[in-house]
Amino acid sequence: MAETILETKNLSIAYVTKDFGTCRAINDVSFSLKKGHTLGLVGETGAGKTTIAKGILRLLSVPQGRVTDGTVIFEGEDLYRKSERAMRSIRGRKISMIFQDPMTSLNPIDTVGDQIAEVIRLHSSISRKEAFRRAVASLEMVGIPSERAGEYPHQFSGGMKQRVVIAIALACSPDLLIADEPTTALDVTIQAQVLDMMNDLKQRLGTSMILISHDLGVVAEMCDEVAVIYAGEIVEMGSARDIFKHMAHPYTIGMFESLPDLNSASRRLKLIPGLMPDPTDLPKGCKFAPRCSHCTQACTEAAVPLTELAPGHFCRCLCPQQKEAQV
Amino acid sequence: MSTILEVKDLKKYFKVNAGTLHAVDGVNFKIEEGQTLGVVGESGCGKSTLGRVVLHLLDNTGGQILYRGEDITSVSREKLSQLRREMQIIFQDPFASLNPRMTVYQTIAEPMEIAGGCTKEQIQRRVSEMMDTVGLASRFVNSYPHELDGGRRQRIGIARALVLNPRFVVCDEPVSALDVSIQAQVLNLMLDIQEQMGLTYIFITHDLSVVKYISDDIMVMYLGQMVEKAPAEELFRHRYHPYTHALISAVPIPDIDHKRQRIQLKGELTSPINPRPGCRFAARCIHAAPECFAEDPEIQEVSPGHFVRCRRVRELNGL
Numbered sequence: 001m002a003e004t005i006l007e008t009k010n011l012s013i014a015y016v017t018k019d020f021g022t023c024r025a026i027n028d029v030s031f032s033l034k035k036g037h038t039l040g041l042v043g044e045t046g047a048g049k050t051t052i053a054k055g056i057l058r059l060l061s062v063p064q065g066r067v068t069d070g071t072v073i074f075e076g077e078d079l080y081r082k083s084e085r086a087m088r089s090i091r092g093r094k095i096s097m098i099f100q101d102p103m104t105s106l107n108p109i110d111t112v113g114d115q116i117a118e119v120i121r122l123h124s125s126i127s128r129k130e131a132f133r134r135a136v137a138s139l140e141m142v143g144i145p146s147e148r149a150g151e152y153p154h155q156f157s158g159g160m161k162q163r164v165v166i167a168i169a170l171a172c173s174p175d176l177l178i179a180d181e182p183t184t185a186l187d188v189t190i191q192a193q194v195l196d197m198m199n200d201l202k203q204r205l206g207t208s209m210i211l212i213s214h215d216l217g218v219v220a221e222m223c224d225e226v227a228v229i230y231a232g233e234i235v236e237m238g239s240a241r242d243i244f245k246h247m248a249h250p251y252t253i254g255m256f257e258s259l260p261d262l263n264s265a266s267r268r269l270k271l272i273p274g275l276m277p278d279p280t281d282l283p284k285g286c287k288f289a290p291r292c293s294h295c296t297q298a299c300t301e302a303a304v305p306l307t308e309l310a311p312g313h314f315c316r317c318l319c320p321q322q323k324e325a326q327v
Numbered sequence: 328m329s330t331i332l333e334v335k336d337l338k339k340y341f342k343v344n345a346g347t348l349h350a351v352d353g354v355n356f357k358i359e360e361g362q363t364l365g366v367v368g369e370s371g372c373g374k375s376t377l378g379r380v381v382l383h384l385l386d387n388t389g390g391q392i393l394y395r396g397e398d399i400t401s402v403s404r405e406k407l408s409q410l411r412r413e414m415q416i417i418f419q420d421p422f423a424s425l426n427p428r429m430t431v432y433q434t435i436a437e438p439m440e441i442a443g444g445c446t447k448e449q450i451q452r453r454v455s456e457m458m459d460t461v462g463l464a465s466r467f468v469n470s471y472p473h474e475l476d477g478g479r480r481q482r483i484g485i486a487r488a489l490v491l492n493p494r495f496v497v498c499d500e501p502v503s504a505l506d507v508s509i510q511a512q513v514l515n516l517m518l519d520i521q522e523q524m525g526l527t528y529i530f531i532t533h534d535l536s537v538v539k540y541i542s543d544d545i546m547v548m549y550l551g552q553m554v555e556k557a558p559a560e561e562l563f564r565h566r567y568h569p570y571t572h573a574l575i576s577a578v579p580i581p582d583i584d585h586k587r588q589r590i591q592l593k594g595e596l597t598s599p600i601n602p603r604p605g606c607r608f609a610a611r612c613i614h615a616a617p618e619c620f621a622e623d624p625e626i627q628e629v630s631p632g633h634f635v636r637c638r639r640v641r642e643l644n645g646l
Contacts, residue, residue: 187370
């Protein structure tokens, strides 16, 4: 059994705003990630996927964003007991993050080589020259020829920029990589190239990864474990096989059914009626109850706990559906 | 069925510092009334420009656009504004395409006010009718776009496009900015409305599973040119152009047992500025032969209604 690299325990995060009151963005999220594995966080816009990632790295915007309960354990140590100084040496070296939009996460007035060298120099005391040499090496690792190290971000296409962002994230060989929608802004053929490259690098470097995505196809290709997030909670979690083949939560099932399928010929999509609840005004019971066709009286009365349906397969539902995927 | 729109050798070039950008370069197609033509391609292939040129929102550089037999590139301004009522567009980004200072009511009513000839009561009735059609609750009538989520905003865009009872609508990535469950709601709505009103759509998207779902015919574009066109089912059963193959194989399938046989493309889109003669796709094509770089490939009809722009198509597919 591989050892656990990261664990979140009952993590709860709220954004406190003057105008709209307290927004409970993340509620009681617990998961653990084994070394070398990839965990997928899936869910719709506003479900809280990015907030979880920021919570792990302690990057929540203060003072609005705050962890109201729970904590994050990384390599056996509680990240929320560390000083800000200690966190700075973890970010970028032990845990790094790839942000969603490659167009806005690079500095437009620095060459890409310098931007990678900056990360390396922050985390190790080596000469400028040596740092640049390593920066060039990490560019080559992501498939960018060394002679382009002196170019600026605007000289690169979207796919190439995302490779630069990945090179920055991997420059210090982190143990954990958090990738927030790393290919969402890219075209499918470029997405395919970047995903293959990430899989290849992950295998070579043994990096553990948290992949945030709303694209179930991308998750199927990349992840060992999957957690489905809805309105700030994990509604279903398990191995990729549990989620893709034995999905049990009505929301997970609804999400799969609403995908247009390349291989079927139907003319109408099944859909989940309604919208995700407003996080400042969450329902008392199951958060999905107002949209759920299996909703019962009990679902609306009290919060629904996460129960283990099969070893390692958790579901937050009073009437799990045990649906086998029809493939 | 009658042909509502026919496009012949349509060209749109832009002058840029580095030369001439061939955004749309010799596109031909026909759409029958009530049908949907899906246009797929990657960013920069000219699909949005095509949508705008077809509506004559951008002047074309060459070719003809025949709307119900009439070339709209040469009609008078008055005639064009008449035609525009029948031809509408739904934009991609429901966050950027609505005026933030106009309420839902004002946004939907505006096309009617511009068209003129309606009383206030008629406009009011029509707006509430449209909100009903697109599934917007009447309590939102005085809301501003920022108060609504992406799905509802896109419904406003649809209501506004349909308020004048058009016959032909260009949909430019109408669901790309939406989450899957909302995307499904909006796609079903668009199909329902098409059936009710007998609309004809040009549906522009980069998402192959969406285009398959909504289209009767699909046209695949690459650097301003059509590379393959066929009825939707046919295209997914038999795809002949190497680019179509690569594009379809690149779509991640939400099934963990799916063994993907991905055709990796080398590099990225080449520049559409001053394109060299020869096949535009040759530089990234695994089957490219020397002659592919020398001469423009002709469009071949490989089976009835299935067109491919590739000189090696018969040889490669054993046709």
